[in-house]
Structure formats: C-alpha cells, structure tokens
Amino acid sequence: MSNIDASICIIGAGPAGAITSLFLSKKKIPHVIVDAANFPRDKVCGDALDLKVLRVLNQLDPSIVANEILPNANFAKAWGCSVIVSKDKKYNLDLDPSPNGYPFFMTCKRAYFDNFLAQKIASPYALFLQGTKVKKLSRAGVKWKIEASNEQEQITINADLVVGADGDHSAVLRSVGERKIDRVHYVAALRQYWKGVSGLNPNNHIEIYLPKSLPLAYLWIFPLPNGEANVGCGLQSELIAKKKIDLKKLFQELINEDAVIADRFKNATPLEKPVGWGLPFASGKRRVYGDGYLLTGDAAAMICPTTGEGVGPAMISGVIAAHYIEKAVQQNRFDKEVFAGYDTAIYKRLEADIKKYNLLRHLWPTAYNSLIRIFSGLGISRYYFNKNVDKWIETAKSKPIEV
Numbered sequence: 001m002s003n004i005d006a007s008i009c010i011i012g013a014g015p016a017g018a019i020t021s022l023f024l025s026k027k028k029i030p031h032v033i034v035d036a037a038n039f040p041r042d043k044v045c046g047d048a049l050d051l052k053v054l055r056v057l058n059q060l061d062p063s064i065v066a067n068e069i070l071p072n073a074n075f076a077k078a079w080g081c082s083v084i085v086s087k088d089k090k091y092n093l094d095l096d097p098s099p100n101g102y103p104f105f106m107t108c109k110r111a112y113f114d115n116f117l118a119q120k121i122a123s124p125y126a127l128f129l130q131g132t133k134v135k136k137l138s139r140a141g142v143k144w145k146i147e148a149s150n151e152q153e154q155i156t157i158n159a160d161l162v163v164g165a166d167g168d169h170s171a172v173l174r175s176v177g178e179r180k181i182d183r184v185h186y187v188a189a190l191r192q193y194w195k196g197v198s199g200l201n202p203n204n205h206i207e208i209y210l211p212k213s214l215p216l217a218y219l220w221i222f223p224l225p226n227g228e229a230n231v232g233c234g235l236q237s238e239l240i241a242k243k244k245i246d247l248k249k250l251f252q253e254l255i256n257e258d259a260v261i262a263d264r265f266k267n268a269t270p271l272e273k274p275v276g277w278g279l280p281f282a283s284g285k286r287r288v289y290g291d292g293y294l295l296t297g298d299a300a301a302m303i304c305p306t307t308g309e310g311v312g313p314a315m316i317s318g319v320i321a322a323h324y325i326e327k328a329v330q331q332n333r334f335d336k337e338v339f340a341g342y343d344t345a346i347y348k349r350l351e352a353d354i355k356k357y358n359l360l361r362h363l364w365p366t367a368y369n370s371l372i373r374i375f376s377g378l379g380i381s382r383y384y385f386n387k388n389v390d391k392w393i394e395t396a397k398s399k400p401i402e403v
C-alpha cells in the first residue's frame with residue numbers, strides 16, 4: 001500500500017493526458033500521471049492524424065515533427081483525401097508529395113503513436129505510473145482521494161486537482177456525475193485492420209465512402225504503412241437504437257457485398273476481428289471543469305461531430321488544460337472560478353462543426369452523405385482546398401494554439 005501526495009494528478013495517458021503532462025513538464029509543474037494500461041497499448045481508432053496533431057507537437061518541440069515523425073516509417077503520409085462515389089469513380093483532393101513536406105494527414109497505428117507520446121512523458125516533473133487503474137475517486141474538503149491499484153499494490157493519491165484524461169469510459173467523469181450517454185451526440189464505431197486492400201491511392205489518400213446505410217456517417221479506408229489499411233465505420237447511437245441496427249453485420253455486408261467497394265476486399269486479408277468503441281461528439285458538450293477538476297479529450301467529449309477526428313482536439317485540450325493549471329498553481333487555488341473560460345477555450349474551434357452537425361441531423365439524416373458527395377465533386381471544393389491548404393500547413397508549422 002503506497003500513499004502519494006501530489007498537487008496535480010492526471011488520469012489517463014492517451015493523447016489528451018500525455019499532452020497535458022508534457023506541457024506541464026515544459027512549464028516545470030510537478031504532477032503525477034496514471035494509466036491503467038502498460039504502453040504500448042492499442043486504442044480503437046481510424047489512426048488518421050490531422051494537421052492539429054502536428055501543430056501541437058510543433059508547439060511542444062519543433063524537432064519532434066521534423067526529426068521523429070516526417071522521416072519515421074511508422075507514419076504514412078496521406079497526400080490528400082478521396083470520396084468514393086462509385087466503383088470506378090473517386091473525387092480527389094490532392095497535394096503534391098514532397099519528401100520533407102507536410103502531408104494533409106498522417107496515419108499511424110495508435111498502438112505506436114500513443115506509445116511514442118508516452119515515451120516522452122518521463123521528466124523531473126512527472127511521476128508516470130503505468131499499469132495502474134484508478135478504481136475510485138472521492139473528495140474530502142478540497143482534497144481528492146484517488147484509489148488505484150496495479151499488479152503489486154494498492155495506491156492512494158491525494159491531490160488538489162484531478163485532470164480527467166481517461167477517455168470515453170472516464171472514471172473521473174463518473175465521479176463528477178457527468179457520464180450520461182446522450183445517443184444523439186454519440187457514435188458507436190468499428191475498426192478492422194486489413195492487408196492487401198486493392199485500389200489504394202498511390203499517394204496514400206485517406207478514403208471515405210458514404211453509402212445510404214450509414215446516414216450521418218461514413219465507411220473509411222485509411223492506408224497505413226506496410227500495405228495495411230485501417231477500415232471501419234460508425235453510426236449515431238440514436239439511429240442504431242431506433243432502427244435496431246447490428247453495426248457488425250452492416251459492416252460485414254458492406255465489405256462482402258457492397259457493389260461499390262466489395263471487390264476491393266476480395267483478395268485482401270483481415271488482420272483481426274472488427275473491434276468497437278464509442279465516440280462522444282463535441283455537440284454533446286459536458287461540464288468540463290469544476291472545483292478541483294478539469295476534463296480533457298474524450299472525457300470532455302471533444303470529438304469533431306462532422307469528421308470524427310478526436311486525437312487533434314484531445315491534444316489541443318491538453319495544451320489548454322496545462323495553461324489553466326499553470327494559472328491555478330500560480331494562484332495556489334483549484335476552485336472552479338480559477339478555471340472559468342476553460343470550456344469556451346476548448347470547444348471554440350469545434351463550434352462551426354457543432355452547428356453543422358446539429359443542422360444536418362435535424363434536417364434529414366442522409367443530408368450529410370449527399371452534401372459531402374455533391375460538394376466533393378464540385379470544382380469549388382478543389383478551389384477552396386487548393387487556396388487554403390498551404391495556410392493550414394503553415395498554421396501547423398508555426399502557429400501556437402492560442403488560448
């Protein structure tokens with residue numbers, strides 16, 4: 001039985017928790033970070049990393065992207081994206097590949113990427129406890145008592161501030177009474193790794209397909225290094241419940257029988273059974289701070305509701321959380337007033353997508369699919385992409401996250 005006194009305890013060392021910890025260490029703020037898993041560990045995901053991920057890492061240390069990611073064979077560079085329209089037709093948004101340039105997306109198995117971040121956590125300011133699961137959180141006065149255990153022992157951590165970075169099934173969220181699933185703002189999704197999917201774009205485009213059976217959602221084929229691909233699909237939980245959909249069956253039918261994509265899987269090999277996990281959309285905003293706590297990443301429902309991207313937003317919430325924690329430490333107070341504005345700061349980049357999602361789901365469930373199909377085929381989309389992509393890349397290279 002061990003007792004640890006720490007002012008700050010981060011629970012979860014996925015992208016949200018790891019980035020919170022790395023930015024706290026950069027600010028020389030001591031903390032404990034706990035994860036139930038021993039890294040490397042898997043996380044069900046599409047494995048697509050957008051430019052926000054590179055932006056946050058550049059803010060942490062520009063040498064990471066330049067020296068450890070761009071030349072790293074565990075990351076594949078997607079020089080664009082494609083919308084699959086029919087068996088023979090895709091609408092493409094392209095970037096010219098360049099050896100040291102920034103692609104539109106990177107793909108990397110989360111087992112690798114999360115471990116890549118976790119390996120950077122060790123610092124004189126961070127005590128990192130892996131394989132240590134938090135079982136119970138309680139609050140006496142202004143102190144948290146965090147009860148955890150690993151294979152060897154029970155551990156109690158006494159802290160002033162808890163950062164809930166423990167993902168979709170967050171224990172912190174439960175203990176502050178916020179773990180309610182709102183099916184309208186929640187997606188159930190599946191991932192399956194494949195090898196040998198045919199027809200992949202030579203420049204590694206990430207591909208999406210919008211069949212009628214997936215209203216408000218898409219099936220993805222995201223190429224990975226070594227000829228593998230991450231394939232998956234998701235569906236709003238409300239629609240799953242209303243229409244009693246068996247997502248696994250639907251996914252298998254698309255892969256095996258769909259007239260547009262099934263041929264591409266004929267000579268391919270699945271590397272695992274489909275595995276599922278949930279996506280809490282930012283349209284179902286949560287109370288993300290209170291006396292003695294902050295939530296980040298999936299625990300804070302940070303997933304973009306129109307694209308399903310959660311890694312970049314999780315990392316951005318980590319940067320912003322570290323900023324608010326610095327302020328709290330300077331004032332030596334951890335009450336909710338000191339965190340006022342944290343919610344606005346983390347959700348503000350997602351507001352436009354939250355509005356779009358709310359409009360589309362009210363309008364007509366398949367509107368999302370039809371609109372993406374239509375817009376991706378219009379010259380104006382390519383014009384908009386070509387006009388802005390250099391700006392987005394420049395932002396990722398040189399613009400810190402403003403709080």
Ligand SMILES: Cc1cc2nc3c(=O)[nH]c(=O)nc-3n(C[C@H](O)[C@H](O)[C@H](O)COP(=O)(O)OP(=O)(O)OC[C@H]3O[C@@H](n4cnc5c(N)ncnc54)[C@H](O)[C@@H]3O)c2cc1C
Binds near residue numbers: 037044135309
């Ligand atoms: C099928 C699917 C596809 C997706 N595709 C994409 C994509 O292509 N691109 C993208 O950007 N996003 C995608 N997302 C979303 C993305 O995976 C999440 O938004 C992201 O993982 C959130 O990071 P996080 O750090 O908040 O949580 P997580 O990555 O879930 O990390 C949480 C950590 O907390 C730990 N933990 C949990 N409970 C405890 C406990 N009690 N005690 C101690 N530790 C605990 C876990 O072990 C874990 O390491 C997808 C999600 C799904 C389900």
